[in-house]
Amino acid sequence: xAAAHLRFFASSSAHYPPASHQHAHPPSTAxxxxxxxxxxxxxxxxVESQVKEMxxxxxxxxxxxxxxxxxxxxxxxxxxxxxxxxQIVTPWSRNVACGxxxxxxxxxxxxxAFTDKERExxxxxxxxxxxxxxxxxxxxxxxxxxxxxxxxxHKYVAVMDLQERNERLFYKVLxxxxxxxxxxVYTPTVGEACQKYGxxxxxxxxLYISLKERGKVLDVIKNWPEKLVQVIVVTDGERILGLGxxxxxxxGIPVGKLALYSALGGIRPSACLPITIDVGTNNEAxxxxxxxxxxxxxxxxxxxxxxxxxxxxxxxxxAYGEKVFIQFEDFANHNAFELLAKYQRTHLVFNxxxxxxxxxxxxxxxxxxxxxxxxxxxxTFLFLGAGEAGTGIAELIALEIAKQGNVSLQEAxxxxxxxxxxxxxVKSRWESLxxxxxxxxxxxxxxxxxxxxxxxxxxxxxxxxxxxxxxFTKEVLETLASYNQKPVVMALSNPTSHAECTAEEAxxxxxxxxxxGSGSPFDPVKLNDKLHISGQANNAYIFPGTGxxxxxxxxxxxxxxxxxxxARALAAQxxxxxxxxxxxxxxxxxxxxxSANIAAAVADKAYELGLATRLxxxxxxxxxxxxxxxxxxxxxxR
Ligand SMILES: NC(=O)C1=CN([C@@H]2O[C@H](COP(=O)(O)OP(=O)(O)OC[C@H]3O[C@@H](n4cnc5c(N)ncnc54)[C@H](OP(=O)(O)O)[C@@H]3O)[C@@H](O)[C@H]2O)C=CC1
Ligand SMILES: CC(=O)C(=O)O
Ligand SMILES: [Mg+2]
Numbered sequence: 001x002a003a004a005h006l007r008f009f010a011s012s013s014a015h016y017p018p019a020s021h022q023h024a025h026p027p028s029t030a031x032x033x034x035x036x037x038x039x040x041x042x043x044x045x046x047v048e049s050q051v052k053e054m055x056x057x058x059x060x061x062x063x064x065x066x067x068x069x070x071x072x073x074x075x076x077x078x079x080x081x082x083x084x085x086x087q088i089v090t091p092w093s094r095n096v097a098c099g100x101x102x103x104x105x106x107x108x109x110x111x112x113a114f115t116d117k118e119r120e121x122x123x124x125x126x127x128x129x130x131x132x133x134x135x136x137x138x139x140x141x142x143x144x145x146x147x148x149x150x151x152x153x154h155k156y157v158a159v160m161d162l163q164e165r166n167e168r169l170f171y172k173v174l175x176x177x178x179x180x181x182x183x184x185v186y187t188p189t190v191g192e193a194c195q196k197y198g199x200x201x202x203x204x205x206x207l208y209i210s211l212k213e214r215g216k217v218l219d220v221i222k223n224w225p226e227k228l229v230q231v232i233v234v235t236d237g238e239r240i241l242g243l244g245x246x247x248x249x250x251x252g253i254p255v256g257k258l259a260l261y262s263a264l265g266g267i268r269p270s271a272c273l274p275i276t277i278d279v280g281t282n283n284e285a286x287x288x289x290x291x292x293x294x295x296x297x298x299x300x301x302x303x304x305x306x307x308x309x310x311x312x313x314x315x316x317x318x319a320y321g322e323k324v325f326i327q328f329e330d331f332a333n334h335n336a337f338e339l340l341a342k343y344q345r346t347h348l349v350f351n352x353x354x355x356x357x358x359x360x361x362x363x364x365x366x367x368x369x370x371x372x373x374x375x376x377x378x379x380t381f382l383f384l385g386a387g388e389a390g391t392g393i394a395e396l397i398a399l400e401i402a403k404q405g406n407v408s409l410q411e412a413x414x415x416x417x418x419x420x421x422x423x424x425x426v427k428s429r430w431e432s433l434x435x436x437x438x439x440x441x442x443x444x445x446x447x448x449x450x451x452x453x454x455x456x457x458x459x460x461x462x463x464x465x466x467x468x469x470x471x472f473t474k475e476v477l478e479t480l481a482s483y484n485q486k487p488v489v490m491a492l493s494n495p496t497s498h499a500e501c502t503a504e505e506a507x508x509x510x511x512x513x514x515x516x517g518s519g520s521p522f523d524p525v526k527l528n529d530k531l532h533i534s535g536q537a538n539n540a541y542i543f544p545g546t547g548x549x550x551x552x553x554x555x556x557x558x559x560x561x562x563x564x565x566x567a568r569a570l571a572a573q574x575x576x577x578x579x580x581x582x583x584x585x586x587x588x589x590x591x592x593x594x595s596a597n598i599a600a601a602v603a604d605k606a607y608e609l610g611l612a613t614r615l616x617x618x619x620x621x622x623x624x625x626x627x628x629x630x631x632x633x634x635x636x637x638r
Pocket of ligand 3: 241330352353
């Protein structure tokens with residue numbers, strides 16, 4: 001029933017029963033009402049686990065349908081009410097927070113925005129200076145202070161501190177100033193933050209699951225206080241952006257991605273769980289760094305790695321049910337393809353680097369067709385980099401060409417060429433090629449480098465997914481522009497220091513004719529009195545809306561057709577005004593609207609494919625998606 005799924009998106013804080021009705025459970029949204037029905041007052045309940053461990057695991061409850069039990073009330077989520085004496089449970093309890101404890105709880109703290117009445121009722125009088133500020137005034141003050149920092153890493157630390165202090169204010173500031181703050185909480189600054197995570201570490205955020213916990217992963221997951229987790233972003237830290245193996249310090253990425261899930265896609269922060277799986281690191285500098293926060297051992301591989309990941313994936317399902325959306329992020333490609341292929345049969349998984357990136361690039365290319373003319377099949381695509389991002393994008397482009405032109409996938413793939421670290425991928429290299437590259441090994445003479453491949457193949461679209469800076473050289477881009485009126489150039493690699501070229505280089509070396517997008521943002525470029533604004537070809541356009549679409553429809557799997565419609569939905573939101581400026585992505589400013597549209601398209605496809613479980617299908621999916629989105633406005637406390 002509609003009410004059953006609406007429940008998941010209402011604010012949990014607004015609906016807690018009074019203290020006299022406390023359960024032995026953490027606060028749950030299970031008794032929530034549809035999201036539009038939000039009372040003005042709530043009590044700031046906090047959750048505590050009083051005893052860490054008892055005897056042995058409670059029976060897992062696999063079904064995450066939180067419909068009230070027959071007798072009413074909250075579903076026995078972890079089977080704690082039905083546990084026998086032999087079984088161990090985690091004794092969660094809940095309190096009404098007040099005084100300093102309330103000020104230190106980021107979920108409920110409002111700082112100087114607590115009203116006099118709230119201060120009196122919640123024992124805050126005297127703990128705050130007398131001024132009462134509005135949330136907007138608080139935001140203005142935060143921005144004023146942030147803008148005083150010159151170093152982006154200082155801004156990162158300040159913004160993360162805000163998230164630790166006052167979650168709603170953090171999200172309001174982020175949502176209202178997304179274009180200014182995205183480069184701080186996300187690429188490029190998050191890359192530097194991960195490199196220095198050990199030094200800037202203040203308070204832990206997210207869940208660290210290390211090999212030390214082998215055999216006890218479910219117990220570790222149960223330490224996480226939120227029980228209604230809907231999205232997990234997990235990394236093992238082996239390929240963090242283009243920065244390589246950062247081990248346990250990769251945690252900045254799941255934390256950052258999930259902040260975007262809430263800010264850009266409207267998933268409730270409490271439903272988001274960042275996880276880092278620490279299986280060691282092969283980064284010598286980190287292993288020798290006294291401030292390194294992870295396990296000091298080399299990476300587990302083979303059976304040791306695979307069985308640990310297996311234990312993790314089963315534990316997640318046991319803890320949060322079948323429909324928790326698990327996003328793999330920044331795994332090295334020797335694991336990423338295999339993990340996706342293996343777990344997409346049994347879990348609701350999504351690999352952002354393979355699938356999310358594919359969608360954002362396809363979306364940009366579909367929009368670019370309005371500038372270049374023709375169809376996708378009229379183009380020749382050349383990639384520098386044939387890893388997760390590169391081959392993921394290539395496969396989705398081929399799928400779209402095949403669907404549009406009613407041709408076979410094999411034929412569609414012939415439009416696509418790839419260069420890896422050993423040169424052009426051609427048939428003669430077949431025996432030594434990794435599996436994910438084989439579909440793009442065509443009959444052709446080998447080319448040693450990108451320039452000779454450009455000369456030989458004369459592509460119209462050049463895509464960089466190599467993680468290698470400055471590889472789109474002057475010669476490469478000039479050659480591309482010598483026979484293309486409007487060459488499409490995407491320098492996807494992150495962070496900025498790893499981009500294949502800068503925006504300035506792309507425009508300068510193509511005489512301002514390039515249609516350019518990059519993984520990390522570049523400032524507008526002025527060339528011959530014309531201002532060129534480039535788009536950010538980053539999966540941040542995609543994963544928040546895709547995740548929202550999956551959740552609101554209760555989809556049980558991610559199907560390729562859901563990715564195609566997400567790309568088309570993104571392209572459809574590029575206006576004529578954007579295109580006139582050379583932009584093939586809509587501005588991030590309207591990202592929540594963009595995410596709602598992507599969510600609606602993904603959900604619609606899930607219903608059409610019979611993969612959706614939340615029935616009946618809402619008639620107005622865009623409106624429904626918007627109504628489900630988290631709002632960071634403060635609530636009034638009684
Ligand atoms: N904008 C966005 O949204 C996204 C951007 N990215 C970025 O893309 C980059 C690559 O990520 P990903 O695909 O996951 O990484 P992978 O490691 O899976 O792939 C990298 C590819 O680049 C190739 N390569 C490395 N060095 C060179 C070189 N000198 N010349 C030619 N090819 C080279 C590798 O070749 P070989 O196979 O021979 O080793 C490999 O095929 C990263 O910087 C990442 O940040 C990733 C996801 C999303
Ligand atoms: C954006 C992203 O996911 C990456 O660079 O890995
Ligand atoms: Mg990534």
